[in-house]
Amino acid sequence: MIELKNIYKTYTRKGISIEALKGISLKVEKGDIFGVIGYSGAGKSTLIRLVNYLERPTEGQVLVEGKDLGEYNVKELRAAKKNIGMIFQHFNLLESKKVFDNVAIPLVLLKKDKNEIRKRVLELLDFVGLSDKANSYPSELSGGQKQRVGIARALASNPSILLCDEATSALDPQTTRSILQLLKKINAEYNITVMIITHEMSVIQEICNKVAVMEEGRIIEQGSVLEVFGHPQHLTTQNFVKTVIQNSITDSVYKSLKPEPGSRVYKLEYMGSSASEPTLYEMIRAYDVKVNILFANTTEIQETTLATIIIQLKGESSVVDQALSFLRNNGVGVEEVESNVVNYSYN
Template structure:
């Protein structure tokens, strides 16, 4: 488990003080794939580098698996860091070393014996699908392959935690997909907790179970991916969610609604079973309302569905009120919208 408690981090540059992190509180459970999303400069890299104590907080506590890193001496810290692997956007491979040597690096530092090391490196390269690249050099590999080497190296010491700093940001969509699949496999097969930072909501959508949204050094929203995608609160979160599921009525439809001065239009947001259960059908049958679907959008997250519906609900005011109560009881978020 990773616990960040009341973390502040200040940098000083050219006589100016920069608040890179402001009162951060985050809890990552064992087995989570915890995503941190934010625009450039939000503080994501600083945050993730606190977890292996490459950065020290100005104030606040960093606790990893019950151990408070603030209190450790150099030797203890080195041992704890073996539990924490890390991968990077630019892979950080040694260009003059072979793939095997790159992967072996943490094991050499651990002074593992040669035979054992050879077996371990083979095992790791096999796991990431690069067993035929042992004697190659990084510049002979594609971006995706380089990141696989980075992953193999990060796993060499059998860590319990893997930190990923924009690990797929330099890769094309297809390669991103295969690296995300590999991260998922690492999480499932080895029960390794993953903390992943990104500026792409698709990455969060595909593999994370929890997400924190960062803006200007603060965590502005945090929760399960389903909740945050389904019911985003903050403007920045809404903008990120918008990149994977459009939650606005397209302007052409809006124009027509406006021309006809259409009213009684509601936005419905729902996640999980609620999105696929025939809620609208129940509404029509039980409340005898006139229902007109204007626009819908659905996306798959965490093997369930997120749906956004725009509907026009017409009928007696009392019946409508009862229907809205019914929807709210079904955990559907409902809001009347005015077309402008």
């Protein structure tokens, strides 16, 4: 559906070159809700603007539906862009026009019949929950309502791709959730592929099935949301995940632990069905070890449960090793907190 191949983007201003994107490659499949996350300046907004050629790459290819946008002439590119809708952080509505007319803009530009325009606009306003706002002006709407108008406008030409550039960052948390649920509904009911740029990991957690993490113009990690949340490899990714999943004890608790001979601290991570199994209980029964639970938390990602338990484990070294092997063999990820050595072995 969307494929970026070895993309570089360089801006030159006053004789100074700034490399915004450095060798970006990613693929968005049809039906995905694909999130791209990164801190300010990571290059994510530049990246999404390449997909509809609001920006052109300095090097590399942008393929949509298997065709390189760089090979299109002006007329062909204009036709291709009709298939790509876009919503923006600050709505980009025309304040002098009513809601109905804002939504109708793409259809007017396509020179559609007035009756067809009216039918389509009213259908979309109903879909986004604004049937009663057709004759209102943007100044009379809340931020969430303005974004719903922007979404309706982006859907007017029946696109197969919807690009969202920080579409919820100007909204409060409750409104953000309602907009995200609307995007999820669009993806499911209209079978529209959605690509979301954000700096909020909660947005990725809420609706995305795949994610790419950006830093300084590069993709440092990508994969399914479940994989990235469950096993974040890069420090930046780990920091993002921590904003939505608490998976570590506080420094004060850790410092309060009394050092004892044969005592070690471990982080146990359960994924999916293993989270509902009494594995820790069975380990305690089977092995002569003492367990002190310091922390426990569960969360759900893509309808899959992720659970974290941090324990202090006491016993003879050989017995502790046997107990840990038992956990790993039963699908539990084990990390020794003190040594920070990770040894995941999910089955």
